[in-house]
Amino acid sequence: MNDKPQITTHYADGRESETRDMTEEEIALLPTTLSDYEAPVANS
């Protein structure tokens, strides 16, 4: 099974959508961190 991240492209001009494997360069540029909700900060 191909477990490489993929990229899907939709075209506004009506061309058919397509999906392909991401390149190693594209994978390296993906975000890796999760922006969690922080504890509430009291107003001062």
Next chain:
Amino acid sequence: MTFPSFGAGEVLTATDMNAVGLWKVASGSLSSTSTNFVGCFTTDYDNYLIVLDKVDVSSAADIYIRFLNGSTPDIGANYFWAYVGYTISAGGVNSNAGTGQTIGFTGITSSVGAEILSSATMTCYSPKLVQRTFISSSALSYPTQFAVRNGMTHNNSSTSYDGIQFLTSSAATMSGGVTIYGYRK
């Protein structure tokens, strides 16, 4: 003619149609780790409404955006974002911000699984114009509890973009729908 309710068989005049304020320009499913909408920004419109609904991710992840030139994303360090967030139990204001990001943050931290899905609306200002591009957004989600994030993304480059890319982390895939509308000038 009684605008905006039309009767069957009535002729729609130029005046009627020119009064329409919002036109759908593109739509499609969020899928894979990254989803491009190519050619959705044109000179026909300056500003756009982007609606994301029924958004889910395969593992805990945020959803980000990049602007596109053709199918090529702008990966320059010129995205700036900030948001305020509320959760129902914390009851307080949370904030976070980033600068010099290569990606812009949509404010969605999605729940995992189909039980409670995420939604967001984004207003995108002047992506096709050769000037800075802004997005204001409001996102509802359920990362661990009901939550909302209201925020902005600013692209500091005076570049004309004709598309937008949604992406998440390499370990996750997205699902859901995206509809993009243009505001009549």
